Amino acid sequence: MGEVTGKVMSAGEAVERFVHDGNELVIGNYTVGSCAELVYEITRQGKKGFTLYSQSGIFDVEVLVAGGCVDRLVTTYVMRSGGKKGGSAVERALNAGTLKIEDYTNFDYNARLVAGMHGFSFIQVLEGVMVTDLFRKRGFMGENKFRVVKCPYTGKNLLTVPAATPDVCIIHVQRADKFGNAQYWGAMGSVAAAALASKRIIVSCEEIVDHDVIQSSPHLTIIPAYRVNAVVEVPWGAHPTEVLGYYNVDNLMYNGLFVSAAATADGLKAWMDEWVYGCPDRASYIDHYIGKFGSAALDELRAKPFYSAPANYGSAFTSHWDREGKERSMGVTLPELEKLLQERGKSYE
Amino acid sequence: MSKPFTLDELLAIVVAKEINDYENVVLGVGVPMTAGALAKALFAPHATLMMESGIVDIRPLLSLNNIADAHSCRGFSYATDLFSAFTMTYRGFVDVCFLGVGQVDKYGNLNTTVIGDYEKPDLRLPGSGGAADFMSYSKRTVLTMRGGTFVNKLDYFTSPGYLEGGDSRDKTGLFPKGSGPAALISTKGVFRFDPMTKEMYLSQIYPGVKLESIKKDIPWDLKVASDLSVTPRPTDEEIDFIRDFAPELSAGRELAVELRNAYIKKKADLRSGKNA
Numbered sequence: 001m002g003e004v005t006g007k008v009m010s011a012g013e014a015v016e017r018f019v020h021d022g023n024e025l026v027i028g029n030y031t032v033g034s035c036a037e038l039v040y041e042i043t044r045q046g047k048k049g050f051t052l053y054s055q056s057g058i059f060d061v062e063v064l065v066a067g068g069c070v071d072r073l074v075t076t077y078v079m080r081s082g083g084k085k086g087g088s089a090v091e092r093a094l095n096a097g098t099l100k101i102e103d104y105t106n107f108d109y110n111a112r113l114v115a116g117m118h119g120f121s122f123i124q125v126l127e128g129v130m131v132t133d134l135f136r137k138r139g140f141m142g143e144n145k146f147r148v149v150k151c152p153y154t155g156k157n158l159l160t161v162p163a164a165t166p167d168v169c170i171i172h173v174q175r176a177d178k179f180g181n182a183q184y185w186g187a188m189g190s191v192a193a194a195a196l197a198s199k200r201i202i203v204s205c206e207e208i209v210d211h212d213v214i215q216s217s218p219h220l221t222i223i224p225a226y227r228v229n230a231v232v233e234v235p236w237g238a239h240p241t242e243v244l245g246y247y248n249v250d251n252l253m254y255n256g257l258f259v260s261a262a263a264t265a266d267g268l269k270a271w272m273d274e275w276v277y278g279c280p281d282r283a284s285y286i287d288h289y290i291g292k293f294g295s296a297a298l299d300e301l302r303a304k305p306f307y308s309a310p311a312n313y314g315s316a317f318t319s320h321w322d323r324e325g326k327e328r329s330m331g332v333t334l335p336e337l338e339k340l341l342q343e344r345g346k347s348y349e
Numbered sequence: 350m351s352k353p354f355t356l357d358e359l360l361a362i363v364v365a366k367e368i369n370d371y372e373n374v375v376l377g378v379g380v381p382m383t384a385g386a387l388a389k390a391l392f393a394p395h396a397t398l399m400m401e402s403g404i405v406d407i408r409p410l411l412s413l414n415n416i417a418d419a420h421s422c423r424g425f426s427y428a429t430d431l432f433s434a435f436t437m438t439y440r441g442f443v444d445v446c447f448l449g450v451g452q453v454d455k456y457g458n459l460n461t462t463v464i465g466d467y468e469k470p471d472l473r474l475p476g477s478g479g480a481a482d483f484m485s486y487s488k489r490t491v492l493t494m495r496g497g498t499f500v501n502k503l504d505y506f507t508s509p510g511y512l513e514g515g516d517s518r519d520k521t522g523l524f525p526k527g528s529g530p531a532a533l534i535s536t537k538g539v540f541r542f543d544p545m546t547k548e549m550y551l552s553q554i555y556p557g558v559k560l561e562s563i564k565k566d567i568p569w570d571l572k573v574a575s576d577l578s579v580t581p582r583p584t585d586e587e588i589d590f591i592r593d594f595a596p597e598l599s600a601g602r603e604l605a606v607e608l609r610n611a612y613i614k615k616k617a618d619l620r621s622g623k624n625a
Contacts, residue, residue: 030402030431032417055431056478077478084472084496091473103462106401106479107435114432126439127523128485133506134477137467187402187417188430242419249414256613294620306423 007231008178011041011281014202014230019047019168026053026113026164026198027060028171030189033244034060035172037237037282038204042170043067044277053166055109055190057090059241059258063276065089065099066268072140074102074164076109079262086263102139105129108146108161110190115163116197122147127159135159169198172238173222174245175213176205180228183220185308186244192222204232206246216313234282236298239289247301252293351585356536357601358591359555360495361387362583364447364534367491368393372444375399375434375483380493381447382413382421383595390590399443401479403430412595416479435479438486441525446487448480448508450497450533455549455569457492457510457530457542459484460503467505477507484508485524489531495602499567511547518547537563539580548572553580 009017019025019042029035039060052070054061057078064070066089078090093099104112108125115123129135130148138145144162151158171191173184182203184191195201201223208231214221237243240253261271279285290298317328325333332340341347357380364384368374370393376385385398386409399405402417406426413421429437437443451474452460461480465471484490485508510530511518518529529547533540539553550572551563556579564571591598597605 030417031415032402032419075476077476078473080473080475088473091470094473095469097469103476105477105481106431107482110431110435126435126482126485128509129481130523131506131509131512131521132481133462133467134481137505185428186419186422187400187404188428189402189417190431192430193432244419244422248419251609252613252616255609260610292620293617297616303419 007180007228008208009230009232011037011204011232011234012045014038014232015041015045015047018200018202018229019045019170021047022049023047023051023167024053024164025050026166026169026194027055027057028169028191028194028198028201029060029238029241030187030191030194031056031058032187032242032249033172033184033238034058034241035170035204035237036060036239036241037234037285038170038172038202038232039063040276040279040285041281043069043272044280053109053113053164053194055106055194059254059262062089062262062268063272065093066262066265066272067276068098070099072100072102074104074109074141076104076106081259081262086259087265088262089265089268092265100140102141102145103134103137104145104161105134106190108134110193112161112164113190113193113197115161116165117193120163122160122162124158125161127157130159164197166194166198168200168202169195170202170204171195171223172204172234172243174205174243175207175209176203176228176231177211177214177225178208178231179211179225180223180231181211181214181221181225182223182228182231183214183217184222185220188222195223196227200229201227202230202232203228204234204237206233206235206237206243208233219311236286237282239286245303245305247298247303250297250301252297253289351582352588354583354588355599355601356555356558357495357598358588359580359583360493360534360536361591361595361598362587363539363553363580364491364493365392365587367447367532367534368396368445371395373397373399373442375401375438375443375446375479375487376416377447377449377480377483377493378413378416378478379449380495380598381449381491382409383591383598384447384493385409386412386594387587387590391587399434401431401434401483403428403434405429405434409594412598435482438483441486441488443483443487445489445491445531446483447491447493448484450492450494451507452498452500452503453492453494453533454500454503454510456512456514456547457490457533457549458503458506458512459492459508459510460500460505462505462507464504481508484510484530486528488525488528490529492530492533494533494535499569501568511542514547515545535563537566541574543572550574551577553578555580556582
């Protein structure tokens with residue numbers, strides 16, 4: 001990987017170039033470490049008409065739905081602010097008729113992306129849901145939500161779901177290099193499949209690190225550079241959700257301000273006016289936060305280190321040629337080998 | 350006599366006792382996570398606790414907000430993914446899973462999706478998440494109930510209990526033989542399922558709770574075990590564990606939210622006072 005690829009850019013540029021109205025958009029993160037800044041930027045740019053895929057639609061889905069960006073939602077789990085009494089943006093949009101929903105189980109949803117990731121057109125899922133309304137109630141996908149096929153080997157009925165290959169995935173990770181190798185660790189969830197199933201991938205990260213760092217820990221890389229379109233460095237990019245090894249969930253912003261705001265349409269609008277539309281980018285969002293609550297409020301969220309033991313990637317040799325210049329298994333030097341090739345008539349001028 | 354306790358605390362302690370040593374356990378959001386940690390600390394040191402986000406053999410440091418919480422990601426043994434967490438359940442490697450209840454019927458079927466109409470909901474609940482698949486394939490399921498309701502008919506059928514009762518679950522051929530809900534544990538008592546009819550009955554009642562207060566929540570004629578017992582009071586050690594590990598559970602939802610909001614306001618006021 002020689003040249004600088006020009007993938008490093010701002011959230012604004014990445015969203016402008018790679019997220020388009022009417023796209024199938026997938027939020028790659030699952031419950032934690034959500035790509036908050038990319039979600040906010042999409043909302044600020046007023047993109048619309050999405051079919052949104054979200055494994056666990058917490059505040060990120062609430063913001064996109066309340067921002068009027070989403071027509072259709074494929075999901076397994078949505079947020080409900082404030083328990084029985086509180087509502088949610090999703091509930092309000094369903095009742096207003098501006099949002100259509102398709103409910104899957106966690107596995108079925110993820111399986112659709114796994115199928116897409118591997119290039120299959122459908123995949124077998126767990127047949128137990130056939131007795132439930134998850135199977136019986138069809139939303140906008142109709143017959144294509146699930147189909148039953150006969151196993152050609154056992155003759156049993158198998159439940160299947162169609163592959164999903166969203167147009168664009170937005171995802172936040174701990175670190176990446178400038179080429180786009182994206183590293184993520186902790187609860188792996190369905191993060192890799194969501195990204196790899198997609199046609200375009202925007203990666204935001206807490207920090208851009210040297211390529212050497214990636215090469216010394218390749219098992220942490222969940223998306224290879226060649227699949228990534230944009231790399232956006234955004235410290236605190238998942239705030240108020242947590243990023244393992246960087247910071248905790250911010251209860252003050254999340255359970256405190258956001259959850260109570262999201263219970264009503266007006267509350268959520270006021271919250272978004274202040275924290276999404278009112279801050280042009282993540283740096284100004286963090287400035288606003290510090291201005292309001294002090295830097296100590298952020299500092300106390302920072303993770304205390306707990307490092308993984310290094311794994312030894314070493315091998316015995318780094319070359320076929322030993323210290324005397326002899327090839328280790330044939331016992332000859334390179335000039336000796338070349339001479340032998342000539343003597344045996346194997347070398348052509 | 351042991352120290353006073355709350356019904357939320359007793360719920361978590363009773364749930365913890367459903368975990369046996371050496372079992373593979375899938376924990377759901379909320380009370381089960383705290384119950385799992387309690388079991389691991391006091392009753393079932395060799396249990397393997399796992400969550401559907403793919404973290405296996407976790408040792409939660411403190412009570413968790415969600416199934417991928419950073420406080421469960423320090424010192425676990427196996428980092429797999431969501432897909433494999435479910436296929437290992439499908440293959441029969443999960444002994445018990447714990448699920449929360451929105452609506453439940455007398456055969457332990459669950460609704461966690463919607464109250465009212467699906468398209469125009471009165472209350473849109475979270476959805477299945479992992480519930481339907483875990484309840485299908487875990488060897489047994491324990492239901493935990495803090496705010497849900499008992500109904501004659503679910504508004505939406507999310508996760509399979511004993512279907513229409515009797516042998517109807519086994520007869521479908523879709524589920525492992527003998528799987529299904531083993532207990533429903535509420536803040537008032539413990540319900541189990543009749544081995545033949547698979548109908549839910551009251552098996553244990555918490556100390557200080559009246560039978561009438563349980564019956565009034567249930568729209569069918571609830572059967573009560575002939576040997577109905579009173580749940581033993583929790584020990585000080587159990588109560589102390591919960592208060593240290595999950596103080597917001599001890600406080601209860603209402604008080605916790607009230608205190609949390611007041612504390613946030615105080616912090617913000619202090620700060621703006623400083624700036625002025």
